[in-house]
Amino acid sequence: MSQAKQTANKGSFSLSKIVRNQIFIPIAALLLLALFNLIIDPTFFKVTLGYNSAGDPVLSGYLMTILDYGSELAILALGMTLVTAASGGQDISVGAAIAIAGSVILRVLCGTNSRPEEMQAPVIVAFLIACVVSMLFGAFNGALVAFFKIQPMVATLILFTAGRSIAAWINNNELPIISDPSFAVYGGFIPGVPIPTPFFIAMICVLVTALALKFTNLGLYTQAVGINESSSKLNGLNPAFIKFLSFVLLGLCVAVAGLIKVSRLSSINYSVIAKDIEMDAILAVALGGNSLSGGKFNMTASILGAYVIQFLTTTLYKFNVQSDALPAYKAVVVIILVVMSTPKAREILQSIGQKLKRTERTVA
């Protein structure tokens, strides 16, 4: 009550409050990027309704690309946020793990023949098997971090290095191709629905996560463990298990992203699929203003962060930045965003805001 009153009475206070809010940074970044595109070339925002080769209506345009590819990232950001919060480190093996998950899905769908006429198993079965495999690999990472106390980046470096070879080995290094068009739905469009399916999948994942955070103590436990492990232990928590659990849950997110990835191509390229996606996922968490050294987190901010990263990538593609040079451009923008999202920068922004208010008052 008193807070609402304060906000109403004092403009400066509410401004500084908005700036201090964690969600401010990804939203500000999103608006900046949108503004930039609006000024340079408003056609960026054009969305057209067309028909694909199967005659189904699809929406296309840069915004749809962002919605489409940003969704993969958002799914990964969910798991990465938990891992970051609990372990104070990041999993750099998610790209390689996606290759494994995708490879498993194709292997199950293809059976013994790498170019089957029709799928040898229902997609749901293939997906569930991929979930189990991904969670096992997550458990492997988690065990190294939680029980052997290896730094997360170092522990996941193992799978980062070996993952793509494992993925190739699963399919005997062959290139399986699924010709059944119904498999392309997960990374494409549901017939009759013009919005890309990955967006719906991401929303389901977000919903499940939101429910999990509301109806379990996942949030409280991961944050407590990330902030103070020793104190959490004396409060009856098992910090090792919580960290382990966060990696297993990330494994689940990896399986979902893997399904989308292989569905897009109906095939797989072991060395290229989901390449460097771990960096984008980590950046999404950082851009959301979450501390990469663990502790308190804001899931909404991470999800927004994922879409902002994709917005940036798409913008750069739009301006014909060569794909080789892309990471360099991205790095510049990301540095600015990440620096802006640090508490220190927010402090400075706040004090600038206060000064502005003060001069306004003296002028008045």
Added chain:
Amino acid sequence: MNEGSVLEMRGIEKRFPGVVALNNVDFTLREGEIHALMGENGAGKSTLIKVLTGVYHKDEGEIYLKGHDIPVAIYSPQDAQHFGISTVYQEITLCPNLSVAENMFIGRGKGLRRDWKKMNAKADKILQSLGIPAQATQELSSCSLAVQQMVAIARAVDMDCKVLILDEPTSSLDDQEVQKLFGLMRDLKAKGVGIIFVTHFLDQVYEVCDKITVLRDGQLVGEYVIEDLPRVKLVSKMLGKEMDDMSDIKNESTAYSGKDAGTRVLEATSLESNAGIKPFDFYINKGEVNGFTGLLGSGRSECVRAIFGADRVLGGSVSVNGKPVKIRKPIDAMKQGIAYLPEDRKIDGIVGDLSVRENIILALQVMKGFFKPFTKAQANAFADEYIKALNIKTASADTPIKSLSGGNQQKVILARWLLTHPDYLILDEPTRGIDVGTKVDIQKLVLKLASEGMSITFISSETDEMLRTCSRLIVMRDRRVVGELRGDELTQNNIMSTIAGGEEL
């Protein structure tokens, strides 16, 4: 500036959102003076020190230093160091994985090149002259906590300081080490250094200080010459009310007399943990308050940690209410109705970034289970109940616990465990580093809870506190239980002689 002053702070004001931490505070330090800064938690001592050392920026007021005609601007700890203001904090702020010499010289001087041979020799010389039992090349973490504290002081002393701030330097030192530190302080005083001494130990103030400045609720109460301010008056100035002598509460201590008095709530036989204590036997009855006493490092905390399952239990058996139980982890103990308030509030107690509310409900929530979170309304009700009951001073239940003062943080941890409604409450140094008022509150609370039938083990470094609250004391020496005192045997002298082990020698 007045003649003879090394430091004058005038009209200092510091505001935090929703709180005025310092309101028009003056402080004067003269050459060769040891000046105690006293006040309850939240009185503004730490804030004043942090303003002086550049950690916080003051909103109003001026700081004058000897040798500077105009007010000085201190915007960072480096500035403060540059002006000859050195600080030794309550918590050790050195790097445990560096050597002693590296810790003494790190962040000082210019350039990147260092002659470590020379530095080590110099460090050894300083350590020797101060009588600190450490080697320059030794890794700091291999020193005892007390020695680490002294290295921090050696570092500050070596920096040619004019103003030395000691913020609770004695809280982890034993009597002998405190005496050594006092010797050091007197030497520095003779050399003309002005020392600001922040402590909660009244004895130490009267032993070593010349002047006292008292703060209360962010305001200056006054500056006094030590001879003019007897102890009782000092306490009443700090609390802002005339207080009866604290020892009055002793006689309130009435033994629990319910019909089930005398039943064993917990009994342990040859319990042993990996923390290096010798196997010990222990029991506690319903409504009893007992305690572990002994010198620093004698194994008091390790015993209760073994009971709670905080350290790995290696052997022995435990029964709760007559039934044998296995306690391997804290959660096992919690399920048996045992609660443990740990010794080190900062490391083992608070979850810093979480709110006061989350900190209060944490233990009960963990007991309730992963899939059964409290609703927002329930959590709020719990938090509000205990914030009111224990008089916790916080802006709101949403405030992160780390922004509360030490005594209030301790009350939050206490609230956390009281909320679990334990049958057996272990309090390990609940009153360390907190103000007199809260200390008395906690002691009274202990006696009240015991009279309602709760069993409590109370550990404190201050023997008077133990004598006031406990009806039975277990005495420890060198990680071994060496005796038990009860009833009329509970006197300072008896405790001392049992700790010293006169009979056995």
